[in-house]
Amino acid sequence: MTASVLEAQALRVTVHGRCILDVPRLAVPGGRWTAVVGPNGAGKTTLLKTLAHLLPSAQGRVHLLGRDMNQWGGKARARALAWLGQNEGGAEDLLAQDVVMLGRLPHQSWLGAPGPSDRAAVEDAMRQTQSWDWRERPLGQLSGGERQRVLLARALAVRSQVLLMDEPLANLDAPHQADWLLSVRQLVRDGRTVVSVLHELGMALQADELLVLAHGRVVHHGRTDDAACRQALVDVFEQRIALHQVAGQWVVLPK
Amino acid sequence: MTRAGFALVIGLLSAALAVLGLCIGSTGLESLRQMAGDATAMQIVRDIRLPRTLGAWLAGALLGLGGALAQGLFRNPLADPYLLGSASGANLGVSLLLVALGASPGSGGWAARLGTTGAAFVGALLAVAVTLSLARGVQQTLRLLLAGVVVSMVLGATAAMVVLWVPDIMRAMQAFILGTTAFLGWPSVALLGGALLVCLLPAIGLARALDALALGEASALSLGIALPWVRLALVAALALATGAAVAQVGLVAFVGLVAPHLVRGIVKPTHGWLVFLAALMGGALLLAADVLARWLLAPQELPVGGVTALLGGGYLLWLMHRRRL
Numbered sequence: 001m002t003a004s005v006l007e008a009q010a011l012r013v014t015v016h017g018r019c020i021l022d023v024p025r026l027a028v029p030g031g032r033w034t035a036v037v038g039p040n041g042a043g044k045t046t047l048l049k050t051l052a053h054l055l056p057s058a059q060g061r062v063h064l065l066g067r068d069m070n071q072w073g074g075k076a077r078a079r080a081l082a083w084l085g086q087n088e089g090g091a092e093d094l095l096a097q098d099v100v101m102l103g104r105l106p107h108q109s110w111l112g113a114p115g116p117s118d119r120a121a122v123e124d125a126m127r128q129t130q131s132w133d134w135r136e137r138p139l140g141q142l143s144g145g146e147r148q149r150v151l152l153a154r155a156l157a158v159r160s161q162v163l164l165m166d167e168p169l170a171n172l173d174a175p176h177q178a179d180w181l182l183s184v185r186q187l188v189r190d191g192r193t194v195v196s197v198l199h200e201l202g203m204a205l206q207a208d209e210l211l212v213l214a215h216g217r218v219v220h221h222g223r224t225d226d227a228a229c230r231q232a233l234v235d236v237f238e239q240r241i242a243l244h245q246v247a248g249q250w251v252v253l254p255k
Numbered sequence: 256m257t258r259a260g261f262a263l264v265i266g267l268l269s270a271a272l273a274v275l276g277l278c279i280g281s282t283g284l285e286s287l288r289q290m291a292g293d294a295t296a297m298q299i300v301r302d303i304r305l306p307r308t309l310g311a312w313l314a315g316a317l318l319g320l321g322g323a324l325a326q327g328l329f330r331n332p333l334a335d336p337y338l339l340g341s342a343s344g345a346n347l348g349v350s351l352l353l354v355a356l357g358a359s360p361g362s363g364g365w366a367a368r369l370g371t372t373g374a375a376f377v378g379a380l381l382a383v384a385v386t387l388s389l390a391r392g393v394q395q396t397l398r399l400l401l402a403g404v405v406v407s408m409v410l411g412a413t414a415a416m417v418v419l420w421v422p423d424i425m426r427a428m429q430a431f432i433l434g435t436t437a438f439l440g441w442p443s444v445a446l447l448g449g450a451l452l453v454c455l456l457p458a459i460g461l462a463r464a465l466d467a468l469a470l471g472e473a474s475a476l477s478l479g480i481a482l483p484w485v486r487l488a489l490v491a492a493l494a495l496a497t498g499a500a501v502a503q504v505g506l507v508a509f510v511g512l513v514a515p516h517l518v519r520g521i522v523k524p525t526h527g528w529l530v531f532l533a534a535l536m537g538g539a540l541l542l543a544a545d546v547l548a549r550w551l552l553a554p555q556e557l558p559v560g561g562v563t564a565l566l567g568g569g570y571l572l573w574l575m576h577r578r579r580l
Binding site: 057073088 | 329460462466467469470471473474476477478479480481519523524525
């Protein structure tokens with residue numbers, strides 16, 4: 001068993017007096033890909049934000065790479081953990097390459113100009129998501145899928161040990177979903193840790209670990225090749241889905 | 256067009272406008288031609304036209320910079336530098352001073368002029384302080400916007416009532432509300448130049464944080480940006496830029512809103528370039544408006560704020576027509 005890169009204790013998030021996340025204990029194993037799934041409103045995004053230390057109102061403790069989140073400096077934490085949010089909008093006037101270069105901010109000193117290693121990381125990331133060709137177009141002129149690939153490149157350009165992604169497949173067409181899968185597998189092979197919230201259950205079952213959430217609680221956390229894991233998935237969606245194995249992959253169909 | 260090329264173009268345009276600004280005035284080109292031999296002509300060019308020209312450019316630059324900062328901070332392309340309530344605060348400050356003095360700006364010489372500037376500045380800063388306390392700090396931008404709207408409305412209404420009670424000050428107030436570059440002297444130029452330097456430093460230093468903020472608050476935080484400090488520094492720069500400009504030239508409309516738009520329409524800048532280019536553009540715009548205001552009806556002159564409002568409004572209408580807004 002690999003050591004945990006993210007460990008959380010007694011996580012609790014309350015909004016307007018209602019508890020939307022209650023996770024007593026959670027350990028995300030390092031060097032693996034964990035997919036977070038669950039019905040709408042299960043608290044997936046909230047959990048991811050809490051793990052990334054982006055919710056000031058969250059209670060509880062999170063350790064990143066064995067060190068308490070509060071003891072990390074802002075930039076050091078940003079180098080260790082990258083975040084890709086969903087539907088944040090904005091940055092319409094920034095060129096795609098300027099957006100991806102923002103991923104290098106934690107590596108640069110204040111006012112320091114980007115160096116050759118920053119430019120190399122940007123080009124690598126953009127080629128990996130096949131967004132290099134429109135590096136000089138403003139973000140506002142890209143389609144939803146193109147935009148998502150630029151934002152993904154922004155998160156990859158950080159080259160962090162841990163990468164948290166909230167619905168990274170939104171707006172991506174099938175070939176680029178497959179590319180995303182290859183990118184994630186490569187990251188994991190390199191020893192990096194990926195946690196992604198996914199609505200595409202078939203894709204989620206390709207992950208190493210599955211974290212099933214419902215009503216702000218973890219109802220199952222385990223390896224995807226385990227039958228209990230698939231049962232938990234069917235249960236959390238109220239038996240409205242069926243899993244079938246086709247050509248060695250799990251396919252999710254409505255029931 | 257490249258970003259540096261664009262900066263060069265606006266720089267050259269500003270220089271050309273500045274030369275025009277030296278040539279235009281109630282005594283026309285005569286003063287410039289007789290400058291060498293005539294002490295009065297020399298004085299007109301050196302002590303009236305030159306500081307007025309430089310001051311108009313600097314005030315415009317502060318408003319353009321303020322507009323770029325406001326639009327970046329509030330992540331809203333329609334934000335303008337007055338929305339923290341500084342304009343209505345300056346307005347009320349000046350109207351109260353005029354009531355106390357019973358004088359109109361310009362008529363009372365330097366003392367009254369300095370008083371007006373001081374009252375406008377204090378009023379602007381107090382209004383921003385009230386806005387910030389109502390919004391409980393600078394961290395929630397939506398609260399900040401709403402508080403700014405509330406403060407603007409209340410202070411604006413109060414100033415209007417003051418004018419209604421003491422109608423004698425109406426004419427002087429109207430000149431201030433429309434904005435005027437007529438009273439800019441060398442002290443104003445020094446003040447505006449100093450304010451521009453002080454505001455440009457944090458604006459350019461924190462420009463990359465504004466870029467990151469454009470991606471969303473969560474992304475900016477995840478990139479290690481210390482958002483609370485960034486917001487604090489930029490709101491302070493915004494308040495100083497608008498306060499200084501409003502105190503010197505009154506409530507010049509549209510320059511702060513339009514300058515960053517014009518820049519973004521021509522190049523796609525990061526915020527580092529945007530704050531710099533919007534300042535250049537704002538300077539060129541207000542100087543152009545000032546030259547027009549002095550030239551159109553010479554030897555009479557139009558209030559410069561009226562010219563910017565007409566030109567700025569026309570430009571926004573054209574933008575809407577082109578469906579680029």
